[in-house]
Amino acid sequence: MKVAVTGANGRVGRYMIQELLDHGYEVRAVTMEPWEESPVEQAQADVKDAQQVFQALSGCDAVIHLAAIPSPHGYSESHIFQNNTMGVFHVLHAAGELGMKRAAVASSDCAFGITFSFQETKPVYLPMDELHPVAPDNCYGMSKVVGEQIAEGMAKRYGMTIASLRITHVLEPKDYSSGWLTKIIDNPEAEPWNVWSYLDVRDCVRAFRLSIEKPFSGHEVFCIASSEQRTAIPSKELASRFYPDAELRQPFTGRESFLNCTKAKTMLGFEAQYLISHTASDTKEEQE
Numbered sequence: 001m002k003v004a005v006t007g008a009n010g011r012v013g014r015y016m017i018q019e020l021l022d023h024g025y026e027v028r029a030v031t032m033e034p035w036e037e038s039p040v041e042q043a044q045a046d047v048k049d050a051q052q053v054f055q056a057l058s059g060c061d062a063v064i065h066l067a068a069i070p071s072p073h074g075y076s077e078s079h080i081f082q083n084n085t086m087g088v089f090h091v092l093h094a095a096g097e098l099g100m101k102r103a104a105v106a107s108s109d110c111a112f113g114i115t116f117s118f119q120e121t122k123p124v125y126l127p128m129d130e131l132h133p134v135a136p137d138n139c140y141g142m143s144k145v146v147g148e149q150i151a152e153g154m155a156k157r158y159g160m161t162i163a164s165l166r167i168t169h170v171l172e173p174k175d176y177s178s179g180w181l182t183k184i185i186d187n188p189e190a191e192p193w194n195v196w197s198y199l200d201v202r203d204c205v206r207a208f209r210l211s212i213e214k215p216f217s218g219h220e221v222f223c224i225a226s227s228e229q230r231t232a233i234p235s236k237e238l239a240s241r242f243y244p245d246a247e248l249r250q251p252f253t254g255r256e257s258f259l260n261c262t263k264a265k266t267m268l269g270f271e272a273q274y275l276i277s278h279t280a281s282d283t284k285e286e287q288e
């Protein structure tokens, strides 16, 4: 089975290629610019261009669509919204026309509208799951919600199985020894993004692989995150400090994540394996 990966030379894409190779897939890396170091066959396409996308995906059996501008910053809002939504439209349209039966799309927990919001937006209930209201007021979050709607429509139109993965903030192994988002923090006020959730990139790409392998039909949205949050503060206390009006739908007893990944566990067999708390203690043991 040959899988096309868009955004293949990005942060997640490089790990995605390796994950697929490790599991016996042929892979085509689809990138915007030529990528000479690509470890697999490569095709070039700006996902805003329908024809380029169609050509780049031809001959593949499935697609994992990662290409996007991954935040509301750095470009005009109009460009980000157009880039991300047209990308999902062209990729899934081409996939359907080419007869592919499986696709996975990178959505984001920013679909909830809590991160990057202009008007403060808080969870209605915790942990948030796929049924929690989505109300982003920024171009990036909006592009992800629209992307999920496009996936819903394309799954219906072509009888495809499509997963939209609401992945949360991705960490690479190298981030654990340096970087701003990589340690358990005492001051949640300073870094409140993504409801303090995170996802190791190795878990992230495993979730994408499972989402094109496991049997289900139509379009499904999945929350994908580590099972713990990034602060040293127990989740119950954190919720009462920051989200006192949110309904608590589970008895938080430790540092459980505020993103509920039960659906991914049940339908995809996905559970995050790489936790900062484990990694931090492993690193300490190695140093000792």
Ligand SMILES: NC(=O)c1ccc[n+]([C@@H]2O[C@H](COP(=O)([O-])OP(=O)(O)OC[C@H]3O[C@@H](n4cnc5c(N)ncnc54)[C@H](O)[C@@H]3O)[C@@H](O)[C@H]2O)c1
Pocket (backbone or CB within 6 Å): 006, 007, 008, 009, 010, 011, 012, 013, 031, 032, 045, 046, 047, 048, 065, 066, 067, 068, 069, 070, 071, 083, 087, 106, 107, 108, 109, 167, 168, 169, 170, 171
């Ligand atoms: N990294 C995270 O923490 C995170 C969290 C939630 C969701 N996501 C989503 O996961 C996906 C991958 O994120 P990433 O961290 O690897 O981002 P990245 O910026 O490292 O990689 C994105 C890739 O998409 C490509 N791309 C962007 N616009 C394109 C276009 N018009 N045509 C072709 N290629 C284009 C870029 O060239 C780049 O290679 C994105 O859809 C992002 O929104 C990422």
